[in-house]
Amino acid sequence: MVLSVSSFFAKRMELHLSLAISSSSSSASSCSSRFDPNYNINYTHEHSNKRKHDDYDDDDNDQTMPLLVWGNFCCNKSHLIIEEHQDHDGDDEVQSNYVFVHRRNEYDGGAIGWPPMKSCTENLCQLTMGNGDGVIGWPPVKLCRKKHCQLKMGTEDGGGGGRSKSTYYKVHMEGIEIARKVDLNLHQSYQTLVPTLANMFGKCFEDVKLTYQDQEGDWLLAGDVPWGTFINTVQRLKLQRK
């Protein structure tokens, strides 16, 4: 498919796309003055080349009319306006990924841009990771499977009885990497459970609150439901700082 492009369109692209591709790093309020002249030349050059041929062959025009021409600015950092408060602590991989970077400066003088981030990837991590575990939709296991396959293995029994389920549950403490396990069979109420868990991580029970993940994968506040319900649906535990 050929997008027929006139020079009028090319100009429109300048104004509306507002690419921040300028070898000069000084900010200017007008969009078009920041426009990389090389970019413009390449674009119309390609276009005029195509005009020489009478047939527009659909097959080989993948590169003909992109909305951006890649080659002019990929990886050439001097052509990119780097976000003002990006921190380059030895992380050479960081690049600005925003086409509209200069617009942000127009809006607020670059005081608080979006996102207030150190590096793009770290923040993406925070966006989806919530409290540091339980990333939404990760690992990619269907819900029907997640519901069934929890780590409540039957213990090996030599004979008799069907399945005696282990009642050990994993518990994480916010900010502490190593998880612990607790045998819920030993507890009949939150009054004994919470202090036990808090002690495991060297905390006082008054400084923590207990949350748990139920069979649906939802995280809930323990204590909101009766103990019996909690015991029947709990899959994992997490202690959080109050």
Place this chain on the structure above:
Amino acid sequence: MFPEEVLEHVFSFLNSHTDRNTASLVCKSWYEMERWCRKRVFIGNCYAVNPRVVIRRFPEVKSVELKGKPHFADFNLVPEGWGGYVYPWIVEIARAYPWLEEIRLKRMVVTDECLEIVAKSFRNFRVLVLESCEGFSTDGLAAVAANCRNLRVLDLRECEVEELSGHWLSHFPDSFTSLESLNMACLGSEVSFSALERLVARSPNLKTLRLNRTVPIEKLSTLLQRAPQLVDFGTGAYSAEIRQDVYSRLADAFSRSKNLKSLSGFWDVTPAYLPAIYSVCSQLTSLNLSYAATRSPDLTKIVSQCYNLQRLVVLDYIEDTGLNTVSMSCKDLRELVVFPSDPFVGEVDVLLTEQGLVSVSQGCSKLQSVLYFCHQMSNSALISISKNRPNLTCFRLCIIEPRVPDYVTHEPLDVGFGSIVENCKQLTRLSMSGLLTDRVFEYIGTHAKNLDMLSIAFAGDSDLGLHHVLSGCDSLRKLEIRDCPFGDKALLANASKLEKMRSLWMSSCLVSFGACKLLGQKMPGLNVEVIDERENVNSLPEYVPVEKVYIYRTVSGQRFDTPDFVRIMGKDKDDLYNLS
């Protein structure tokens, strides 16, 4: 020029959709001929075309297959209410195709009303397959059971069904004897066992029977005895107190099932009952133990006897030792799926590592398809796998912790996955995980020329990564990306590529509202759907990245069944340019 009858006869040998599509492009008369004799229609994205357009082109269709939501809906990334409603299609095809025989739906919202229409509209209806669908209840199933006199296949795969009662099964009339395949594994409610038994007894052509959890192990032998012709059997909950009589009857019933080739089910396994299946192991070509939470020795004992196994689905409880046994015993293995027993936790309790996969790749020369969840991987393992199995067509690796590097060298896994795409030249599907930089995408763009579907998560450094993929992967049709630092540039620079693909999904990336709008404006052949549930979304500036964007090619323009958190960008009259 061939007479029509000859052409029609020739076309009757063309069964694949792509072949038929190609034939229809040869010339006008072939197009006309082909469209009149096309019996099966496959629509990979229900929003890519209007039902009326399909009906107008193909008047004699007997089988319709539709897909709705994007793949990442399986992992709860598509909010409820997004769309994928089959109702408009059902209404149209009920009117247009009274002799329709088959409906297959995947990831669509199917209501009871839809099922009722299906039940009453098609006199020769035979096959209903609903995969990962939702929106209906057991009442809808009852309508199908009661009215579809010629039903052969009722296959509910991992659907979310509102369970009003198990009584639906009893709606199959006594005169109903045509059943060939029944898969009710995803249902939770108990059906009347006597109704089930009678149904099985009067269905001489029943080849597939997949029960749900509620059918107790004690009753399995009864059913197996009623259906010695069964080829594909799924047990219910495979647990009970250990009783010799129950065990013996079950083992005996299995040993008489000479036609059994596929086994599944095995929820809540009591290991002592597993040996009951030993007598059929050597017959099996497909075995799904992925709900069997039992340790490696039990699983290993089973697989060691499955000499003819082609497909194995199992939990990571099988461990490296079990997979080593697979590599030695299952020489005909084509497909391996290893699911995580505990997908939530970062700790490693289970001794399944990359080594298990390496052994299977070494020992099973026909291995083509892999889905593997594990906690660690190395470049050298990936390189070995790629060299052992250059015939891989589907390679999906999920290292459970995001961004985990090569556990030996601590480097990214670029080189390993690069080796996969370089050596496995027929690779059509790839899912990656672990620590990956832009480099891996360069390898993919360079080598993965047959890649049809690519899934990326927590990978890459910059737009260059996405650019490599979009510009290099000639055969790419489905691309799904989450949590990668890919933004506007690569997307806009490769806009025309998107029209050659079925769809692109990007969530938690860096694609801005403005770029989405531009893309929607400039590309009338694409719907650019921004899926964003933030409350203040209408007041966000254009440079802000969207939460999720789903871009797909369509000939039917924008859809009008969107919820408020979905915006189809760039289609408003106000937004459109005046190109003079």
